[in-house]
Amino acid sequence: MNLDTLKNIMPDLLSGGLMTIKLTFLSLVIGSCIGVIVAMIKLSANKPVAAIGNFYTWIFRGTPLLLQLFVFYYGFPAIGISLTSMQAAVIGLSLNSGAYMGEIIRSGIMAIDRGQFEASKALGFTYFQTMKRIILPQAFRVVIPPVGNEFIALIKDTSLVSVIAMEELMRKASLLVSSSGNAVEPYFVAAVLYLIMTTVFTSIFSVVEKKLSIY
Secondary structure (H helix, E strand, O other): OOOHHHHHHHHHHHOOOOHHHHHHHHHHHHHHHHHHHHHHOOOOHHHHHHHHHHHHHHHHHOHHHHHHHHHHHHHHHHHHOOOOOOHHHHHEEEEEEEEHHHHHHHHHHHHHOOOHHHHHHOOOHHHHHHHHHHHHHHHHHHHHHHHHHHHHHHHHHHHHHHHHHOHHHHHHHHHHHHHHOOOHHHHHHHHHHHHHHHHHHHHHHHHHHHHHOHH
């Protein structure tokens, strides 16, 4: 690989990599908040309420993320709602991640011994107090491994937002290929950056998992 070419393309690709990380963190944080709400809704004894959570996960897990991004960016203007590429990307990734996080958190909650629910009820705790003070703190420790997997998947899924002109890592690489006519260096360096990001965050989640492991 030509070093001069590498020096020329690295600033753009690094800025794209930073945008990828920013998108991933934003989407996972918002998606986690959505996931907690969805999980609690799906575990509700009220069937119509639980059906809302089931419908949400059915829609966002059952349709491609690429299609969802198209709907938010290209479809919403038809009903008078115009979103920037950043807004559409964050909304699309967050809602999609929220559906998966909802299932992850729901499984974590269900892994907690039922007796703890009964004990908190005997102490006079409401459903939401029980979730906030007793169940969710334990459930979050249980779901660290699948959350780590979701984070890594989300890093790679951000490449899809390039189709709505969001200039993250994949989009930056595509623009460099278009301007230079050389498809080798930009895509190769982009692949290396994706590998570095996924490796680093996989290692971080492994350390966190070991520290919070429940034996």
